[in-house]
Amino acid sequence: MKVASWVATTLLASASLVVAHGEPDLKHEHAGDVFHYFRGGQCYDEGVINNGTPVGTTEQINGESLYLSYPRNGNQSVAILYLTDIFGNALVNNRLLADSLARAGYFVVMPDLFRGDPVPADALSGGSPGFNITTWRARHPQSQIEEVIQSAISTTRGQFGASRVGAVGYCFGGKYVARFLAPGRGLDAGFTAHPSATTADEWRAIAGPISVAFGDLDNSNTADNRTNIESIFQGGNKTYQTTLYANAEHGFAVRTNLTDRKKAFAQESAYFQAVRWFDAWMKDQI
Numbered sequence: 001m002k003v004a005s006w007v008a009t010t011l012l013a014s015a016s017l018v019v020a021h022g023e024p025d026l027k028h029e030h031a032g033d034v035f036h037y038f039r040g041g042q043c044y045d046e047g048v049i050n051n052g053t054p055v056g057t058t059e060q061i062n063g064e065s066l067y068l069s070y071p072r073n074g075n076q077s078v079a080i081l082y083l084t085d086i087f088g089n090a091l092v093n094n095r096l097l098a099d100s101l102a103r104a105g106y107f108v109v110m111p112d113l114f115r116g117d118p119v120p121a122d123a124l125s126g127g128s129p130g131f132n133i134t135t136w137r138a139r140h141p142q143s144q145i146e147e148v149i150q151s152a153i154s155t156t157r158g159q160f161g162a163s164r165v166g167a168v169g170y171c172f173g174g175k176y177v178a179r180f181l182a183p184g185r186g187l188d189a190g191f192t193a194h195p196s197a198t199t200a201d202e203w204r205a206i207a208g209p210i211s212v213a214f215g216d217l218d219n220s221n222t223a224d225n226r227t228n229i230e231s232i233f234q235g236g237n238k239t240y241q242t243t244l245y246a247n248a249e250h251g252f253a254v255r256t257n258l259t260d261r262k263k264a265f266a267q268e269s270a271y272f273q274a275v276r277w278f279d280a281w282m283k284d285q286i
């Protein structure tokens with residue numbers, strides 16, 4: 001099943017997009033496939049089994065909309081805040097991936113970063129003719145995104161009673177994993193895949209452990225960028241892990257062409273990387 005057709009690169013190339021360097025490169029954005037079954041039978045609990053219907057619930061709390069996915073034992077004391085790409089928490093890929101993280105034993109909280117106004121899944125392939133990414137960006141400044149994240153963190157720690165809060169962030173959301181891993185901002189550990197528009201200062205400021213999955217076809221994380229980020233981690237004595245996947249483009253951990261076996265491998269591996277990272281964090285292994 002496809003959530004939307006693939007991006008028409010010609011359409012995007014002709015659009016008059018003026019995007020600062022490091023902003024999400026829309027040439028590489030597409031809604032992508034929903035996940036295939038990773039494993040069948042009894043092992044399914046351990047895999048990315050996301051070819052179906054999301055099982056979480058959506059709640060309005062303190063004026064923000066949160067998609068919630070619960071671990072089987074219902075324990076909310078360890079939460080993962082899921083910070084999405086530009087397609088937001090309604091995109092089925094994001095919901096299914098949130099469900100997979102919950103299946104791995106975490107209480108997942110995925111706020112609607114764009115307050116009901118995500119980039120429509122078909123916008124980049126011409127399915128939403130009136131859509132303008134420049135005006136969309138202007139409607140969602142960093143200050144608004146941070147307000148939503150702050151609210152979600154305080155709901156998670158307060159109302160939901162979580163005592164440890166990690167975060168995953170994909171594309172757009174990856175930047176905010178870095179920003180909220182700074183001391184006192186509310187996150188304890190983080191994972192990001194193909195983060196967009198991050199700055200050296202954001203990485204320098206992180207306090208908690210960080211795991212990053214890069215793809216070698218992602219123009220928003222060039223070889224120089226990756227080297228730079230790794231040297232910041234190493235020089236700053238951070239607790240970190242980075243991986244680099246071959247033939248993996250921007251967005252691969254959430255939305256890729258799963259009939260391409262290398263891309264499917266990268267997506268599944270990024271999922272396991274996140275789960276193992278948080279498991280290790282829980283066991284004080286990192």
Ligand SMILES: *[C@@H]1O[C@H](CO)[C@@H](O)[C@H](O)[C@H]1NC(C)=O
Nearest residue numbers: 073074075076077078164282
């Ligand atoms: C929930 O999980 C935490 C962390 O693993 C654990 O300390 C706590 O005892 C669990 N609570 C219940 C009710 O099982």
Ligand SMILES: *[C@@H]1O[C@H](CO)[C@@H](O)[C@H](O)[C@H]1NC(C)=O
Nearest residue numbers: 015016017131132133134135
């Ligand atoms: C999108 O909006 C911007 C700012 O209002 C405008 O300059 C630009 O021409 C619009 N782009 C398209 C393709 O309509």
Ligand SMILES: *[C@@H]1O[C@H](CO)[C@@H](O)[C@H](O)[C@H]1NC(C)=O
Nearest residue numbers: 021022198199200225228229
């Ligand atoms: C990534 O590379 C670009 C181009 O050199 C640079 O402007 C940007 O600051 C880099 N970002 C990081 C986090 O290294």
Ligand SMILES: *[C@@H]1O[C@H](CO)[C@@H](O)[C@H](O)[C@H]1NC(C)=O
Nearest residue numbers: 234235236237238239240286
């Ligand atoms: C680096 O951090 C570790 C703890 O993660 C600490 O034991 C070590 O002393 C630190 N090294 C430096 C040079 O600060």
Ligand SMILES: *[C@@H]1O[C@H](CO)[C@@H](O)[C@H](O)[C@H]1NC(C)=O
Nearest residue numbers: 006256257258259260261263
């Ligand atoms: C997806 O990957 C398959 C296998 O590599 C390829 O045949 C197909 O053209 C790809 N689809 C798109 C839309 O790129």
